[in-house]
Amino acid sequence: MLPHVRISVIGCGYLGAVHAACMVGLGHDVVGLDVDAVKVEQLSRGVAPFHEPGLEEVLTEALASGRLTFTTDPSAIAGCDLHFIAVGTPQQAKSYAADMTYVWSAVDTVLQHATVPEEGPAVIVGKSTVPVGTAQAIADRVAGADLDAVVVWNPEFLREGFAVQDTTAPDRIVYGLPEDRERGELGRAALDRVYAPILERGTPRLLVNYPTAELVKVAANSFLATKISFINSMAELCDATGGDVARLADAIGHDERIGRKFLRAGIGFGGGCLPKDIRAFMARAGELGVDQSLTFLREVDSINLRRRDHAVELATEMAGGRLVGVKVAVLGLTFKPDSDDVRDSPALDIAGRLWGRGATVVATDPAGAAPVRAMRPDLHVVDTAAEALDGADIVMLLTEWPEYVALDPARTRSVVRTPRIIDGRNALDPRAWADAGWDYRGMGRTASTW
Numbered sequence: 001m002l003p004h005v006r007i008s009v010i011g012c013g014y015l016g017a018v019h020a021a022c023m024v025g026l027g028h029d030v031v032g033l034d035v036d037a038v039k040v041e042q043l044s045r046g047v048a049p050f051h052e053p054g055l056e057e058v059l060t061e062a063l064a065s066g067r068l069t070f071t072t073d074p075s076a077i078a079g080c081d082l083h084f085i086a087v088g089t090p091q092q093a094k095s096y097a098a099d100m101t102y103v104w105s106a107v108d109t110v111l112q113h114a115t116v117p118e119e120g121p122a123v124i125v126g127k128s129t130v131p132v133g134t135a136q137a138i139a140d141r142v143a144g145a146d147l148d149a150v151v152v153w154n155p156e157f158l159r160e161g162f163a164v165q166d167t168t169a170p171d172r173i174v175y176g177l178p179e180d181r182e183r184g185e186l187g188r189a190a191l192d193r194v195y196a197p198i199l200e201r202g203t204p205r206l207l208v209n210y211p212t213a214e215l216v217k218v219a220a221n222s223f224l225a226t227k228i229s230f231i232n233s234m235a236e237l238c239d240a241t242g243g244d245v246a247r248l249a250d251a252i253g254h255d256e257r258i259g260r261k262f263l264r265a266g267i268g269f270g271g272g273c274l275p276k277d278i279r280a281f282m283a284r285a286g287e288l289g290v291d292q293s294l295t296f297l298r299e300v301d302s303i304n305l306r307r308r309d310h311a312v313e314l315a316t317e318m319a320g321g322r323l324v325g326v327k328v329a330v331l332g333l334t335f336k337p338d339s340d341d342v343r344d345s346p347a348l349d350i351a352g353r354l355w356g357r358g359a360t361v362v363a364t365d366p367a368g369a370a371p372v373r374a375m376r377p378d379l380h381v382v383d384t385a386a387e388a389l390d391g392a393d394i395v396m397l398l399t400e401w402p403e404y405v406a407l408d409p410a411r412t413r414s415v416v417r418t419p420r421i422i423d424g425r426n427a428l429d430p431r432a433w434a435d436a437g438w439d440y441r442g443m444g445r446t447a448s449t450w
């Protein structure tokens with residue numbers, strides 16, 4: 001029989017909602033706590049408050065088992081053996097640093113409402129992405145409070161669009177444990193019970209100290225961001241020389257030490273994680289007096305932001321120097337496909353800037369239209385690609401949704417006014433579009449013979 005743990009998940013946003021539902025699948029009883037009554041009500045009905053493939057199925061099954069509840073009442077976490085902290089740590093409005101308000105308020109909730117199980121201390125497991133040093137600070141606060149609890153840091157690595165898969169079949173699990181070996185063992189054993197079905201499959205589990213666990217997450221995201229900015233800087237070189245960055249990435253990617261993944265040049269990275277994580281990491285390094293160690297991330301960030309400028313300049317150049325009155329069809333607004341997330345989305349930023357330059361922007365997105373309409377009522381967002389493309393002077397593919405990648409160049413040509421396309425994600429076949437009469441511009445890529 002599977003070990004059974006009574007779990008609370010504090011914070012039912014992207015991370016917490018997925019985590020709560022998936023923990024039921026592992027055989028546990030879960031209560032998800034959030035301050036947002038609307039979100040709690042939706043989740044309780046099995047409705048995902050955001051677009052995430054597979055989540056509603058997992059939610060529905062977990063709710064039907066009777067072992068998953070969502071609530072706004074913090075007293076519901078009493079009686080749980082283990083508490084996951086899964087609240088957000090967004091970028092602060094006026095600095096690069098992470099806003100830790102929600103983490104500390106989650107810790108306060110646990111200290112006020114958690115109880116100590118019969119068989120040993122309560123366990124508090126941090127999953128939020130936090131500045132290094134936070135786990136120890138939380139452990140110190142807990143030690144000074146009236147609750148016998150062990151703090152463990154257990155970073156998540158989930159990607160939007162693959163969140164369920166990344167939670168139930170992660171490629172590794174990291175536990176950041178306290179220095180006190182006996183307490184650490186208690187924390188390790190508790191998390192081993194939670195993740196038993198995953199660990200039984202041989203998933204690597206790394207036992208490390210607090211700072212290492214906290215650094216693993218930001219180091220991984222910094223590496224990924226660096227890889228993307230590296231290939232985007234190569235795209236700039238390709239633009240200057242006539243090279244093709246996609247073929248370049250294919251060629252260097254065959255070297256196993258480099259690998260082809262995360263070498264897709266384009267308009268750069270966005271979303272709720274990579275941009276804010278590298279900035280918070282730089283801010284923390286500054287506080288620690290080692291800002292020089294991460295100066296390269298400043299460059300990674302600027303290369304990334306330069307991609308957006310480049311896309312806007314390219315559109316302006318293609319329009320003959322002025323965008324006023326030029327109809328631009330923007331295909332894609334989310335930061336990546338299979339997501340409705342427009343946080344720090346390069347596509348949305350570019351659409352807004354084109355509009356600012358006087359272009360008649362008509363944008364569309366299969367999942368991001370609703371959030372953009374709410375956020376940017378000034379932007380003209382239509383429901384279908386056909387409406388956006390109708391009579392366009394320039395087409396810009398900014399998020400590589402499969403339905404845009406599958407557009408037929410000849411048929412699309414027959415509906416636009418002028419066949420000019422900017423492939424912001426290098427997702428199209430340049431030759432096929434050029435052969436159909438389009439002026440095709442990729443990111444560090446042209447329609448060359450080879």
Ligand code: UDX
Pocket residue numbers: 156157158159160161221224228261262263264265266267268269270271272273274335336
């Ligand atoms: C990322 C990390 O991948 C994940 O491990 C971490 O837990 C959270 O942050 P996510 O934000 O969901 O996940 O998106 P990801 O798939 O990593 O893409 C991030 C951005 O980089 C997107 O805007 C994407 O379009 C862009 N990207 C990705 C590129 O521009 N080129 C690439 O080669 C890969």
